[in-house]
Amino acid sequence: MSESNLKIPNLTMTMKRTSSTVQINNQETLFNPINSKRAFEAVSTEIKKLIFKGTLKPGDRLPSEIELARQFGVGRQTIREALRLLELSGFIKTQKGVMGGPIIVDTILNTLSNSLLDAIQMKKITIYELTVARVEIEKVVLSYVIKNAEDSDIKILEENIHKAKKKIEDGIQAFDENIQFHKLLAKASRNHVFTIMVEPIMAVVADFLSRFEQNLEHSKKVILAHEDILKAITEKRGEKAISLLEDHLLEVRNRLQVFIDQSRD
Amino acid sequence: MSESNLKIPNLTMTMKRTSSTVQINNQETLFNPINSKRAFEAVSTEIKKLIFKGTLKPGDRLPSEIELARQFGVGRQTIREALRLLELSGFIKTQKGVMGGPIIVDTILNTLSNSLLDAIQMKKITIYELTVARVEIEKVVLSYVIKNAEDSDIKILEENIHKAKKKIEDGIQAFDENIQFHKLLAKASRNHVFTIMVEPIMAVVADFLSRFEQNLEHSKKVILAHEDILKAITEKRGEKAISLLEDHLLEVRNRLQVFIDQSRD
DNA sequence: TCACATTTGTCCGTATGTATC
DNA sequence: AGATACATACGGACAAATGTG
Numbered sequence: 414m415s416e417s418n419l420k421i422p423n424l425t426m427t428m429k430r431t432s433s434t435v436q437i438n439n440q441e442t443l444f445n446p447i448n449s450k451r452a453f454e455a456v457s458t459e460i461k462k463l464i465f466k467g468t469l470k471p472g473d474r475l476p477s478e479i480e481l482a483r484q485f486g487v488g489r490q491t492i493r494e495a496l497r498l499l500e501l502s503g504f505i506k507t508q509k510g511v512m513g514g515p516i517i518v519d520t521i522l523n524t525l526s527n528s529l530l531d532a533i534q535m536k537k538i539t540i541y542e543l544t545v546a547r548v549e550i551e552k553v554v555l556s557y558v559i560k561n562a563e564d565s566d567i568k569i570l571e572e573n574i575h576k577a578k579k580k581i582e583d584g585i586q587a588f589d590e591n592i593q594f595h596k597l598l599a600k601a602s603r604n605h606v607f608t609i610m611v612e613p614i615m616a617v618v619a620d621f622l623s624r625f626e627q628n629l630e631h632s633k634k635v636i637l638a639h640e641d642i643l644k645a646i647t648e649k650r651g652e653k654a655i656s657l658l659e660d661h662l663l664e665v666r667n668r669l670q671v672f673i674d675q676s677r678d
Numbered sequence: 679m680s681e682s683n684l685k686i687p688n689l690t691m692t693m694k695r696t697s698s699t700v701q702i703n704n705q706e707t708l709f710n711p712i713n714s715k716r717a718f719e720a721v722s723t724e725i726k727k728l729i730f731k732g733t734l735k736p737g738d739r740l741p742s743e744i745e746l747a748r749q750f751g752v753g754r755q756t757i758r759e760a761l762r763l764l765e766l767s768g769f770i771k772t773q774k775g776v777m778g779g780p781i782i783v784d785t786i787l788n789t790l791s792n793s794l795l796d797a798i799q800m801k802k803i804t805i806y807e808l809t810v811a812r813v814e815i816e817k818v819v820l821s822y823v824i825k826n827a828e829d830s831d832i833k834i835l836e837e838n839i840h841k842a843k844k845k846i847e848d849g850i851q852a853f854d855e856n857i858q859f860h861k862l863l864a865k866a867s868r869n870h871v872f873t874i875m876v877e878p879i880m881a882v883v884a885d886f887l888s889r890f891e892q893n894l895e896h897s898k899k900v901i902l903a904h905e906d907i908l909k910a911i912t913e914k915r916g917e918k919a920i921s922l923l924e925d926h927l928l929e930v931r932n933r934l935q936v937f938i939d940q941s942r943d
Numbered sequence: 944t945c946a947c948a949t950t951t952g953t954c955c956g957t958a959t960g961t962a963t964c
Numbered sequence: 965a966g967a968t969a970c971a972t973a974c975g976g977a978c979a980a981a982t983g984t985g
Contacts, residue, residue, distance in 0.1 A: 452952075465800065477971085488953055488954040489955085490952090490954070491953065493759060494952095497718070498766055502796060503793075503796075507971065508971080510963055511969045512964085512969080513961090513963085513969080514971080515971095521797045525793045528767065528786065528793055532786045532870075534730050535730070537784070537786055538787075538870045542871050549818045553815070557814075604810060605798075605803045606879070609801060614871075718973090742951085743950075744950080747974095755975090756974085758952090759972095773982085774949095774952075774981045774982060775951080776981090777983055778950055778951065779950065780951095
């Protein structure tokens with residue numbers, strides 16, 4: 414399949430001080446400006462650059478560790494540590510075996526969700542904060558859905574509801590579909606920033622909601638709320654849609670209240 | 679200072695299948711349930727557990743790599759790869775030298791912002807999308823600033839403006855301070871989720887703005903806008919503040935119009 | 944200032960397991 | 965089934981940084 418006699422461009426250790434991509438460290442970040450970049454960081458950054466530039470795309474195979482070590486002019490351990498960074502950041506996965514090696518993927522949003530969970534476990538973020546932010550962001554998202562959504566988006570949302578209803582008819586809960594609905598809404602806003610922000614939040618919300626014993630009645634209720642919202646969207650009744658969404662989200666928030674109370678302070 | 683004759687509890691390779699932390703894989707994650715956990719992942723998970731449990735707290739020093747390798751019954755390379763995961767996740771930093779070693783820190787929120795930045799760069803988000811999202815998110819943020827900001831937050835914002843003004847008087851642009859103002863606003867919302875979201879957005883905005891030749895006149899204008907906004911905040915005039923912010927951001931957006939036109943489609 | 948010990952950073956060689964052909 | 969190519973992992977070695985006496 415994917416050709417992989419890739420030559421990492423002429424970076425054979427051109428990396429002395431890769432003028433790092435956009436930095437966040439403007440100020441007071443108690444971090445690394447002192448620590449001259451380590452080799453594995455430089456390698457990781459170089460590969461990331463190639464991915465950002467589009468030279469490397471999901472599905473592409475990187476050369477094997479040994480070959481990477483040769484091309485970058487570093488040892489294998491360095492390459493391995495660089496790959497660990499890329500893997501944890503959601504840029505690559507590794508496959509063992511003969512046609513294996515590092516493969517470019519795009520699972521950054523998963524990565525984000527996991528980090529969010531870590532942050533919650535470390536109590537740096539409370540579920541209260543998260544749900545508050547969720548409501549606000551989704552309200553904004555919805556206003557852009559009404560502005561920007563195309564027929565295809567509406568169709569996808571309708572399919573989501575349809576699938577959910579079918580499950581209910583079969584006596585199965587539609588948990589995943591109901592979470593998915595909100596992610597699809599974000600996509601329908603046609604703004605990737607919103608998509609990126611909503612995805613990990615919904616993953617965490619799903620994680621917490623899944624700890625309740627769900628029941629069919631509730632699933633059904635959620636679907637009906639989604640249906641109403643979608644209807645208001647198609648009718649371009651913006652304010653109606655937003656108020657429906659708000660009601661819906663506040664109800665979900667109440668169901669999470671147990672967790673919220675636990676984490677509020 | 680920090681004692682570090684820590685003995686990692688009796689985990690001398692008890693890790694066969696550490697029942698992985700909270701999972702997110704609800705759906706379509708094409709991921710790892712098959713792949714039996716690798717040694718460095720197991721080590722990483724064990725150490726993370728100790729951090730979550732509170733056994734290890736920020737400031738604590740972990741044993742040296744060699745000692746960790748001994749205690750876990752694995753090689754040093756495995757320990758190093760585990761440390762890379764923990765480092766990138768914001769749980770530890772490493773210091774060289776005699777009193778060095780892995781040290782527990784808590785920079786998870788930074789990690790989150792960095793991941794968001796990766797996602798933004800990966801999705802090839804247009805400046806148009808970015809500025810649209812920025813305006814909306816900052817408006818929400820500001821409404822929470824007015825609700826939640828404490829005197830200390832206001833003070834910090836005032837200091838920011840003061841510092842910026844001083845720079846202008848000295849004939850120096852106050853670029854960083856003017857970017858910082860928006861990050862500080864996010865912090866003053868007292869919702870960490872907003873803080874995390876605004877950070878990468880401002881990083882990208884700063885990156886684009888820095889490509890213009892800035893001038894003192896403009897810097898000054900920006901500071902005055904910030905000052906007006908802050909004044910409206912302290913006077914609890916919410917709507918006024920928001921409309922001022924909106925004007926300000928739209929003006930910035932106009933300055934970016936060149937790029938926006940280029941990237942709009 | 945100058946050794947000295949400690950610890951990360953890095954390289955190399957080797958062995959093993961595993962997936963593919 | 966056997967050969968191949970790859971990740972995974974171990975151990976030894978040395979350089980570089982850093983704090984101590």
